[in-house]
Amino acid sequence: MEGFIHQVISGIATGGIYASVALALVMIYQATHHVNFAQGEMATFSTYITLTLINIGLPYWVAFLGAVAISFVIGVAIERLLMRPVANAPVLTSVGVFVGLLLIVNSVTGWMFDYTIKQFPSPFSGKPMLGGFLSGHELGSTGVTLAVLISVYLFFKHTRLGLAMRAAAFNPVSSRLVGVRVGWMLALGWGLAAAIGSVAGCMVAPIVFLDPNMMSGILLYAFAGALLGGIDSPLGAVLGGFMVGVIENLGGAYVVGTELKLTLALIIIISVLTLKPSGLMGRKVYSRV
């Protein structure tokens, strides 16, 4: 029983990482109706930025916030320079650009920081906490993740800019008619998604170690989480992310074994798409003809 509780709790801890990446995916999906395949690689790149800033002697949290800010700027720049020109292009063009972005960010990361696996520091102590159920890092990273998720929620729900960003995603034409600069809202969305990814990267790197392909598996789990919760529902994506974390841990421990854990993500993706494509909390779209 103790082992089971342990698996659930540590599933929630990794689920927090999936939840933040899933949220980043959903934010871009809502605005563009495309899944950003490069989300994971962008987060990895941000994590390397944090490491570089730490290595030049900055304190951890300064480096962490610096990387978040730099990632935000990179996200905005990607939208303005790469995505904007193909905004009205056919679906396949956009998919091509996303795949290209994934490959480019991945290669640039490897080229700039080399492919060797690196250790990444945790700002939290490694001692077991909560009666040995969680490591200090797991507890701390869950806390950071929750803080990020709550601030994103408050930002979208209670600020003018957040409201304008939601409006631009739902209804760009009407948004322009009330004076919202829709193009900039999209760019801000990309910046925010990149910033959230940066946090997720820094929180997961101490556990899985840092290399240019660090996030590829995590992106799959996050995508499964986003689909499970509903790809157009931010709250759903967050819950889905946590659920996938728990499912992955329990499945890995009791059902398929650690080696086959990633197949669980695939099983979730396929089951959701065949059984309930809108996800648990997604909107069903009906259209009248």
Add this chain to the structure above:
Amino acid sequence: MTALLDVKGLHAAYGETKVLHGLDFAVQQGGVTALLGANGAGKTTTLRAICGMVRTQGAIVLGGKHIEGMATEDIVRLGVAHVPDGRGTFMELTVEENMRLGAYTRPAREATADFDRMFGYFPRLKERFRQQAGTLSGGEQQMLAISRALLLRPKLLLLDEPSFGLAPLIVKEIFGIMRRIKDEEGVSILLVEQNATIALAFADHAYLLETGRIVISGPASDISKDESIRRSYLGY
């Protein structure tokens, strides 16, 4: 009276399809101008052209400033509010959020004060304030759309078929309130309507559009009295 909006030689096209062929018209300061015509005459396109939502040629002058070729957001910021066809409601957001978006270009405190004025025109919006806008009835959505536009504090209000899909009684109610709004808000109005009777009763000047050209223009009262125009163009 001086013209708030002066349009000269307006052409517009969707891709290769030309829709407007050189329109000349004006909206007077504080006046109500109606654009009438059948389906496909180019009424909606004319409104979209003013807001920079379609490709155009020709001059569009708002209060002495050329606005043709400007981005929609910038035209809106100059004081042009557009209630589009289909009303443009943010269905997923609440009534409150829709109204906040209407006042997006203005300081938040001013906007909150304006909400009460809108509730004065449309008390039903107050009852529905926290409700999701998609759950409103058609009439209520039209009221919300008009409020959203007015919250911009516009100089020029473009209304695209406010009567569309609404029961006659509700149309009457909304146009009754529109009269009050016109006087109290000091806003000039360009109204597009298929329902000529109600539009001519509300407007002081009217233009009749046929396949992208203006065929008749004049004071609304003259047009509604002219039997031959009524028979051949307005169908009643």
